[in-house]
Amino acid sequence: MEIHQLRYFLAVxxxxxxxxxxxxxxxxxxxxxxxxxxxxxxxxxxxxxxxSRGTELTEAGRSLLPRARKILGELSxxxxxxxxxxxxxxxxxxxxxxxxxxxxxxxxxxxxxxxQNPEAELVIAEDVTASLIEELVASRLDxxxxxxxxxxxxITFEHLFDEPLSVVMAKEDxxxxxxxxxxxxxxxxxxxVLHDMHCLGQRVQAYCEVIGLxxxxxxxxxxxxxVQEWVALGLGVSLLPRMVAExxxxxxxxxRPLAKPVPTRAVVAAHRADRPLSVLxxxxxxxxxxx
Numbered sequence: 001m002e003i004h005q006l007r008y009f010l011a012v013x014x015x016x017x018x019x020x021x022x023x024x025x026x027x028x029x030x031x032x033x034x035x036x037x038x039x040x041x042x043x044x045x046x047x048x049x050x051x052s053r054g055t056e057l058t059e060a061g062r063s064l065l066p067r068a069r070k071i072l073g074e075l076s077x078x079x080x081x082x083x084x085x086x087x088x089x090x091x092x093x094x095x096x097x098x099x100x101x102x103x104x105x106x107x108x109x110x111x112x113x114x115x116q117n118p119e120a121e122l123v124i125a126e127d128v129t130a131s132l133i134e135e136l137v138a139s140r141l142d143x144x145x146x147x148x149x150x151x152x153x154x155i156t157f158e159h160l161f162d163e164p165l166s167v168v169m170a171k172e173d174x175x176x177x178x179x180x181x182x183x184x185x186x187x188x189x190x191x192x193v194l195h196d197m198h199c200l201g202q203r204v205q206a207y208c209e210v211i212g213l214x215x216x217x218x219x220x221x222x223x224x225x226x227v228q229e230w231v232a233l234g235l236g237v238s239l240l241p242r243m244v245a246e247x248x249x250x251x252x253x254x255x256r257p258l259a260k261p262v263p264t265r266a267v268v269a270a271h272r273a274d275r276p277l278s279v280l281x282x283x284x285x286x287x288x289x290x291x
Contacts, residue, residue, distance in 0.1 A: 001039065001042055001043075002035075002039075003071075003072070003075065004035065005035045005036070005038065005039040006039075006068045006071060006072055007025065007072060008021065008025055008027075008032050008035050008036055008039075009036060009039060009047060009061075009064065009068055010065070010068050010069065010072060011024050011025050011032075012032070012036065012048060012055060013057055013061065013065055016054050016055060017054055017055050018032060018033055018036075018055060036048070043060060043064070045058065045059075045060035046058050046060065046061075047060055047061035047064060048061055091120055091121070091278075091279075091280055092120070092121040092122075092123065092280075093120060093121070093122050093123070093142055093143065093278070093280040093281060093284060094123045094125070094140065094141045094142045094143075095122065095123065095124045095125070095141065095142065095143050095144065095145070095284065096124070096125045096126070096127060096132040096135055096136070096141045096143070096144035096145070096146075097124065097125075097126055097132075097144065097145040097146070098126070098127070098128060098129055098132065098145070098146045098147065098198070098199065098200075099126055099127075099128070099198065099223070099224060100147075100194070100198065100199075100200045100224055100241060100244065101145050101146065101147070101243075101267065102124070102126040102145075103126075103247075104241075104243040104244060104246075104247055105145060105243055105267070105288060105291070106124065106145070106288075108291060109284065109287040109288040109290070109291070110122065110124070110284075110287075112287040112290060113283055113284045113287045116283060116287070117280060117283055120280055122284075125141065128197050128198060128199075129146050129147075129150070129198075129199050130197070132144040132146060132270075133150075133152055133155060133270075136154075136155055136270060136271060136272055137152075137154050137155070137272065139272070142271065142278060142280075142281055143269060143270070143271050143277065143278075143281045143284065143285070144269070144270045144271070145160075145267065145268070145269055145270075145288070146199065146267075146268060146270055147199050147200065147203070147265045147266055147267050147268065148199075148265070148266040148268060149199070150268065150270060153273065154272065154273055154274075155270050155271070155272065155273055156270070156271065156272070156273040157268035157269060157270040157271075158268060158269045158270075158277075158285065159266060159267075159268050160267045160268055160269055160285070160288065160289060161266075161267055161289075162264045162265070162266050162267075163241050163242050163243065163264060163265050163266075163267055164241075164242055164257065164258075164262045164263070164264050165203075165204070165207075165239040165240060165241055165242075165258070165262070165263045165264065165265065166239065166240060166241075166242060166245045166255040166256060166257055166258065167181045167186065167237055167238075167239060167255065167256050167257075167258055168228070168231050168237065168238050168239070168240050168245065168248075168253050168254070168255050169189075169231060169237045169253070169254055169256070170231060170232055170233070170234040170252065170253065170254070171251065171252055171253065171254050172234060173234070173237070173254070175237075175256065176254040176256070178256060179256070179257075180256065180257055180258070180259050181256045181257070181258055181259065182258075182259045183258065183259070186237060189236055189237045190219060190235065190236035190237075191204070191205075191208045191219070191236055191237065191238065192219040192220075192221065192227050192230050192231055192235060192236040192237065192238040193205055193208070193219070193220055193221070193227070193238060193239075194220070194221055194222070194223075194224065194227060195220050195221065195222050197222075199265075200240075200241070200265065201220075203263070203265055204238065204239045204263075207239060207263045219235060219236055224240075224244065227240070228240075228248065228250070228253060231253055232250065232252035232253050239258075239263060240255070241265060269281075269285045269288070
């Protein structure tokens with residue numbers, strides 16, 4: 001039993017004939033008659049008697065009529081309620097973010113989002129890019145904040161901004177006295193990088209290879225905090241995003257910009273390619289972009 005079949009049935013009952021009902025429903029009479037026939041076949045009973053006097057409800061039709069009205073009425077109320085909830089910012093939004101974005105980009109954006117959508121339920125998961133893609137594809141997440149590259153045809157993304165990477169070093173490092181650091185200044189310092197399961201780790205390792213730091217044995221960490229602590233101990237240098245640098249309150253580390261060409265990472269908002277971003281999703285993206 002299909003919703004449109006009930007609509008056609010109700011139209012025939014109210015209009016008193018197939019031709020009039022077809023006109024009201026904006027379909028051809030054969031199309032409407034075929035759908036009524038399918039409904040009758042499924043129920044196992046005729047719904048209308050056709051005679052020279054018109055189309056009259058059978059006993060089965062009279063039994064179905066109030067139920068069809070109730071079903072279609074409840075459906076209309078449900079649709080109106082869902083639309084109203086969306087317009088009021090109600091509903092649930094499931095969001096993912098990679099570890100090098102979640103604690104820095106999301107907190108102020110979430111505060112703005114919650115203020116604008118007080119009735120919305122927000123769920124946030126932090127994970128690496130590969131896992132977030134799996135969650136998006138499986139529809140367990142609606143939206144994820146991550147960085148490029150993102151090579152999966154099932155996922156589309158909205159580019160938010162390009163973020164420069166800065167050199168971070170121990171405060172005792174002689175390079176800390178400079179306003180800008182050149183790539184050649186780093187060649188004698190061991191690189192400290194995130195594990196390549198992180199997209200930022202991949203990006204930094206690639207840059208290290210380009211400027212010649214790849215010849216050094218690398219210190220690899222699974223967490224951003226570990227990278228920062230090893231840098232503070234003077235074990236080497238690293239490259240970290242600007243949002244990390246702006247929120248690092250430690251006096252043990254110093255961040256300096258790199259001379260051109262400056263390495264960057266592209267921050268994006270990703271979602272399934274076959275599903276548009278929801279109203280709540282758009283609200284959170286807009287909140288992120290207010291920074």
